[in-house]
Amino acid sequence: MNPLRTLLGGLWRIFLGMGLTLKTFFRPKVTIRYPYERRPVSPRYRGMFYLKWNEEKQRLNCVGCTLCAQACPTDVISMNKVGKGTTAGVDEFVMDLGRCMFCNLCVEACPFDAIYMGDRYEFAVTEKEGSVLRIVDLAQGGPENARRNVETLMRLQAEAAEKGKPGESPKPQARPAEEGA
Amino acid sequence: MSLEPRTDPNPPTAEPETPAKGPAIDAQALHQEILDLGTQGMVMNMGPQHPSTHGVLRLILTLDGEEVMACEPMIGYLHRGLEKMAERRPYRHFLPFTDRLDYVCSLANNLACAQAIERLAGVEVPERAQWLRVALMELNRIASHLLFLGTFGTDLGATTMLLYAFREREEALALLEAITGARLTYNWIRVGGLPDDMPENWDKGVLAFCDLLESRLPEYDRLLTDNPIFRRRTEGVGVVSPEDAKAYGLTGPTLRASGVAYDIRRWAPYEKYAEIDFDVVVLRDGDTFARYLARRLELEQSVRILRQVFDKLPEGPIASKVGKVLKPPPGIAFSQVESPRGELSFTMVSDGSPNPVRVHIRAPSFANLTVLADLVAGNKVADVVAILGSIDIVLGEVDR
């Protein structure tokens, strides 16, 4: 009787397995119909980079300290710093995303709240050069803000040069050189 | 557990090694015998590109009809020179690279590397960070074992298992994304702790996931474990005796399925494992089914560990302060973690400069793979796939 027992026992367990698949047949489906529906990402999601725009100061927070470039394991970031001290900034910020690992080390290294990883994850390009992003692509608010950033920096540089002390923000105190200058 | 850098007091002397006792079939001799007979076995490539080799692994099989006479694995298709890259970068810069070793459970690699650096540099990790590291490791272990269940079922023809396992894995990945920001290559362990604390209600999310997983485990059993066809495909196939397992240097569930109770979390506890109550899953048969069952039961143990972590999680800092430039004193440090595949260990040598002199990564999949060639001889082609699946390798860490 033993072979018959194993055969029937096996058939029974197969039926149990099939019962499970039939049950799942009627359960709700988990498909997310991309691109018509999208899965929400968490607030900490490490997607496309952006340089934070400071509305109050009308400039990007980035001062060009290159800490992010030094923290990057694969040499993704390069920048062009203009000015000195706290009025310094960048007029060009290049990220070669072909090398990027999206490891978050640059974001963690920045002490000026300047670079962040956002929630955009769809950035396929058709040419290799398309994966090299510049400040016009990275500035939060688009190329307009990149331009305004440069304007603000130029203005700050001019004001600092006037005082003859580079790197100092204009202080609200009367000085003889200010009148009629 | 000492965090001081260790210099080896007993350097190895040049001693002749006694060869380990291998299995009964000598592949070389068999191959020669076939050629001597004048009949040629059919040489077939289970090539680097194959649906079932779990990565770019090339198996050169010599077949006699459906039976495998000899098997020669060839690796190196995914070699990226990670150990050399480590020598060219400061210690901290290497951590994101370790994600890509065993990409299915990145946090285990991160942890092993960070532990080695911490031991070299003498950095202490705060309590809260240690507990959270345990939680992250176990969550990753669950994700990895779910992937194993899915791919193993698919190798044997039960494609549905893949979808069910990935449905649960999606939840685990969403939790990991909530805390780290990424779904596969997390890079969420730093020298001295973690980069950031867990978000609000993350612990509730993890506990809800534990409940969900426990409700689904009986379903996996109904579909796969109790299925008579599955049992007949895997029971008695590819048996590894405990002595052979130790001789080949197997670790992880592959070893524990052969009856050897070796788990780094018990043997050399790291982080907070010494204070957690869990069972080490050991099975006696040593066949493919035992290797599958070991991982399936480890899922339950991981859930148990996760629940205890959130009971005991203390408040406190999430990382200790480490200087901007990390220049550990000269020495060698060694760290071991129990990754889902086995014993993953890092050896780092420092000479006081910002870059390490040498990093050696002992990958569990690499050692586990060595048993494959002798195990498949005499079995059928279909068994090759089953055995390879049950050893559960990831080519990223085999090739580095």
Add this chain to the structure above:
Amino acid sequence: MIAQALENPWIRQLVNAAMLLAVINLGVLVLIYLERKVAGYIQSRLGPVHVGPRGWLQSVADAVKLVLKEDIIPAPADRFMFVLAPFFVFVPVLAVFLVLPFSSGWVAYDFSLAALYVIAAGTVAIMGIVMAGWGTNNKYSLLGGLRSAAQLISYEVPVVLAILAVVFFAQSMSLVEIAEAQRGFRWFIFQPPLLVAAFVYMIGQLAETNRTPFDLPEAESELVSGFHTEYSGIRFAMFFLAEFANTFFASALAVVLFFGGWDGLPGLTGALWLVLKSYVLVFVLMWIRWTLPRVRVDQLLGFAWKVLVPIGLIVVLWAAASVVYARGVAR
């Protein structure tokens, strides 16, 4: 002029054949869509939803894609075998549809030896598979082809035995008469020996149509695609269509043999009942496919010869005894 042409018996038969072909292929397209939807639903996902309303036109899109593909014949392949193999697989499947009765008057050719013809014609497909495996000059395909030959030949025997049991009860080999004998809900499935015969038949047909758990010849995770790895475009489409047409035929034949054929409640026409019942069986086949893992080749052959054939022989004896007993009682 058309009416005049139709008077010619040859042209009439040609038109019949063309209509049958169209119906079969349409049915196969529906079946392919059904397979993917059923697979999706079992696996907690949606299946095709994009092409057409609820994905109904997916099969059409697939067919168009396959037709538009480049015809690749591998350079070292044996051209003659390679090109001929799909026809050897596709044509027998169409040929057996000729004797399948859809309703009392609706059969292309009422053959008195239909049951035997079905088995014989179906066997030709084995040759096609072996030719495909050999002709592509690829070791994976060769393995697939050889596995397939062993499997198909072995599982013919239980299928034949099951059909034999039914023939005993119906006292005829004509499929029309077999279905007629079950009229009025006196389906053969309710007879104990034929219940077991039905199981044997279904398991045998699972193997004959290369479906999991017996899909070794095209074991996707081991042999990429088995004997039809190297085929693309229309040639692959022929294999694909042949497999699904075979599945439908196996189910339809099961309905005719065991479930009363076109017998049903008076609401719908007989043909519709046959198709409905066939689709229920097809659903069961798909359900099995997406639940069970694959058996190994030695286990496959062992199961056929050591389990199914003995059971089949017992069933044949049992059926014969039942018929004789029933006749004796009737006297």
